[in-house]
Every structure is written in C-alpha cells, then in structure tokens.
Amino acid sequence: MNPTHRSITEQFPYWQRAAVPAPIHSAQAHILLGCGTSYYLAQSVAAALNVAGVPALAVPGGEWLARPGAYLPAGTPAHILAFSRSGESTETVQAAHRSRADGHHVTAVTCEAGSSLAQAADEVLYAETHPEEGIVMTSSASLMLLTGLRLAGLAFHEEDVLASQALMTQAQRAYPALIEGRTHVVFLGAGELYGVAQEGALKLQEMSLTYTQAYHPLEYRHGPISLVDDRTVVVLLSHPDTAADEARLVPELRSKGARVLGFGAPGDVSVELPGDARRRAVMVLPALQMLGECVAQARGLDTTAPRWLTKVVTLA
Incomplete structure (x- = not known):
C-alpha cells in the first residue's frame, strides 16, 4: 500500500x-x-x-x-x-x-x-x-x-463517515472487472454533485493518465455521447431530485457499449448512495479517489509521482 x-x-x-x-x-x-x-x-x-x-x-x-x-x-x-x-x-x-x-x-x-x-x-x-x-x-x-x-448547512455525523468508508470499500471490490479493457471514463453529476463529478474526472486523469470527461447527466446526450463505445466507463452520480430521469440514461449508454457504474443509480455495477445531494457529494468522494488509484495500479503507474504535476502550483 x-x-x-x-x-x-x-x-x-x-x-x-x-x-x-x-x-x-x-x-x-x-x-x-x-x-x-x-x-x-x-x-x-x-x-x-x-x-x-x-x-x-x-x-x-x-x-x-x-x-x-x-x-x-x-x-x-x-x-x-x-x-x-x-x-x-x-x-x-x-x-x-x-x-x-x-x-x-x-x-x-x-x-x-x-x-x-x-x-x-x-x-x-x-x-x-x-x-x-x-x-x-x-x-x-x-x-x-x-x-x-x-x-451550506450540511449536518454530517459519525454514521455518515462510516457509511462513506463502507461505500468506498464496496466500490473498490467492483473496480477491477469494471475497468478492464476500458480507456475512456465519463463522470456525470448534477447540481451539488457536478463539481464532484469534475473532481472525479480530474483525479482519474492525474493518477492514471486516463482520458476523462465530466458533464451534467442530461447534457451528455447533446453531443458528447458520440464518443461512447466499448472502451467507455460511465460513472453516474445520481442526484435524488432527478434520479428517475438519470436512470433512463443508463440503458442508452449500455446499448452503445459503455459499462455503467451507478452511485445511487442502476448500472453494470450499482452502489447505494443515500441522503440528500450534499451528503452524497461528501460520501462518494473517497470512492472516486480510490477509482483513480485502482486504475493507476492496473496500468503500473505510481500515484505518488504523477506526470508533470507538483504539490503546489505557483507562478513566477
């Protein structure tokens, strides 16, 4: 480790x-x-x-x-x-x-x-x-x-911390089969989860040199979906306000060859993500970080020395 x-x-x-x-x-x-x-x-x-x-x-x-x-x-x-x-x-x-x-x-x-x-x-x-x-x-x-x-008013307690840890562990077990043979990963999240989707995409890109994208779920259908094929994984962070609409996107993505990891949503792998969107944003983040580490390990990359990056970015 x-x-x-x-x-x-x-x-x-x-x-x-x-x-x-x-x-x-x-x-x-x-x-x-x-x-x-x-x-x-x-x-x-x-x-x-x-x-x-x-x-x-x-x-x-x-x-x-x-x-x-x-x-x-x-x-x-x-x-x-x-x-x-x-x-x-x-x-x-x-x-x-x-x-x-x-x-x-x-x-x-x-x-x-x-x-x-x-x-x-x-x-x-x-x-x-x-x-x-x-x-x-x-x-x-x-x-x-x-x-x-x-x-912003989030009440986050010890049981939420433990639930996030369990969620990360559950997702980690599913990652090897999910990522095998895949080179393109898309992160989808809405509202309070959009920034977290972007952070998930950045983490995976930094840690494993994987081609990633991040979009709002329904926006993804307006052009970017053209890149989906059998090398794609889609990570869907379900927002409780629009969960039903987002779930309807899953069969379309799978029909085009993508594997879908659904946090709070259906997919090839589905992980329960409870609570409102603020709570979900915190709870899912370690699981997304672990995805980056798992992909990097599968590719033989050292995440302690990511390419071209430094711990602090300063401008002269």
Missing part, C-alpha cells in the same frame, strides 16, 4: 475530528475561489449554498484575479471564500489580496494554517489532513468539501 492509497483509506478519522463551522445565512453575494481540485470543490459548495438560499458563485482563482467584473458587477460587496490545500496557489493567494484591497471580506479554507492564503484572509477555516498525502489531493479534498458544505 503506497502513501496515496493510505491517504485515501485512512482519511476518515480526520473527518471525525474536522471543525464544524456555523452555516452561512448572509444574503450578500458569496464568491468561492479555487484552482484545480479546489475550484471543483467550490462548485459543489456554491451549488449547495444557492440551494440553501445563500447566493454563491464559484470562480477560478485566476479568473477572479484578472476580471472580477465578469462575475460580479463592480462595486458589489461580497464574501470571498478561498479554497486552497497548501494556501500557496499563486492565483488564489493574489486573488485574496486583491479582494481585501477591494473591500471584500475573505475567508480561507485551507489545510495549512500558517500559509500565505491564511495570512491574506480575514478569517481561516483550517482542516488537518493526512500527513502522507502527496501531490494528488485526497484527504484534503474531502475535508475542504466537508467544511464548505457545512457552511
């Missing part, structure tokens, strides 16, 4: 110790910033905040730094939530500095309490992560997502 594998399987005690911030109730605009994984987590948290009645928009850190007026009218006060595991991602740190200079209140969500981002923020939500986590974000991603969704 390599350090990446351990950081996935041993992350759950950190969830149980994670801080529980008070939910946000402010009606002002909330802009959620991040890069890479952190941006995808921000997308899921922004969707959950909007569902809770709190106006929110996820924006890549570099976009907010370069052109904030494209996402929020100039002069509009906002609460900035900046997500960064290391707290050193150049665009996010610079965007936090600019936001404070523009009069916005900045909250950092990070796994490094003394980081540049933490120092640039008005307040810090800190999440202790697994000490062996390397370049690929695993435990830290789950913890930042959990923290963000708690700001």
Whole structure:
C-alpha cells in the first residue's frame, strides 16, 4: 500500500475530528475561489449554498484575479471564500489580496494554517489532513468539501463517515472487472454533485493518465455521447431530485457499449448512495479517489509521482 492509497483509506478519522463551522445565512453575494481540485470543490459548495438560499458563485482563482467584473458587477460587496490545500496557489493567494484591497471580506479554507492564503484572509477555516498525502489531493479534498458544505448547512455525523468508508470499500471490490479493457471514463453529476463529478474526472486523469470527461447527466446526450463505445466507463452520480430521469440514461449508454457504474443509480455495477445531494457529494468522494488509484495500479503507474504535476502550483 503506497502513501496515496493510505491517504485515501485512512482519511476518515480526520473527518471525525474536522471543525464544524456555523452555516452561512448572509444574503450578500458569496464568491468561492479555487484552482484545480479546489475550484471543483467550490462548485459543489456554491451549488449547495444557492440551494440553501445563500447566493454563491464559484470562480477560478485566476479568473477572479484578472476580471472580477465578469462575475460580479463592480462595486458589489461580497464574501470571498478561498479554497486552497497548501494556501500557496499563486492565483488564489493574489486573488485574496486583491479582494481585501477591494473591500471584500475573505475567508480561507485551507489545510495549512500558517500559509500565505491564511495570512491574506480575514478569517481561516483550517482542516488537518493526512500527513502522507502527496501531490494528488485526497484527504484534503474531502475535508475542504466537508467544511464548505457545512457552511451550506450540511449536518454530517459519525454514521455518515462510516457509511462513506463502507461505500468506498464496496466500490473498490467492483473496480477491477469494471475497468478492464476500458480507456475512456465519463463522470456525470448534477447540481451539488457536478463539481464532484469534475473532481472525479480530474483525479482519474492525474493518477492514471486516463482520458476523462465530466458533464451534467442530461447534457451528455447533446453531443458528447458520440464518443461512447466499448472502451467507455460511465460513472453516474445520481442526484435524488432527478434520479428517475438519470436512470433512463443508463440503458442508452449500455446499448452503445459503455459499462455503467451507478452511485445511487442502476448500472453494470450499482452502489447505494443515500441522503440528500450534499451528503452524497461528501460520501462518494473517497470512492472516486480510490477509482483513480485502482486504475493507476492496473496500468503500473505510481500515484505518488504523477506526470508533470507538483504539490503546489505557483507562478513566477
């Protein structure tokens, strides 16, 4: 078991110790910033905040730094939530500095309490992560997502942590047969699950150099489905509000040659995914991380040294 594998399987005690911030109730605009994984987590948290009645928009850190007026009218006060595991991602740190200079209140969500981002923020939500986590974000991603969704009112308890661990173990047993001979993996998720679908696609791409895509489930039929064949796996993250519509997509995908992994949905492999969409977003994430590790192992790749990647992305 390599350090990446351990950081996935041993992350759950950190969830149980994670801080529980008070939910946000402010009606002002909330802009959620991040890069890479952190941006995808921000997308899921922004969707959950909007569902809770709190106006929110996820924006890549570099976009907010370069052109904030494209996402929020100039002069509009906002609460900035900046997500960064290391707290050193150049665009996010610079965007936090600019936001404070523009009069916005900045909250950092990070796994490094003394980081540049933490120092640039008005307040810090800190999440202790697994000490062996390397370049690929695993435990830290789950913890930042959990923290963000708690700001949207998610109540996540010990039994949910244990259920997520069991879900990961169940899915892991099914992965070898599911991925055999497959080179193209599509992740589908709606609402609060869309950002998690994108994160699942990114994880698999980083860890195993697999060609991946991520879409909203019904949007996938409008063009991208043309790539489905007998080399495709579709990972469907079912949203409880639209589960019936999403389930009707499964026979069409299978008829075109795809194998379907349904989390809360039917498929060649079907794994129960209980709860509302916020709870599902957290619960499924370790299983998606484990998929990346399993595919990488099958291809003989070392996930502690993914190609071209570094733990912290900084710009000179």
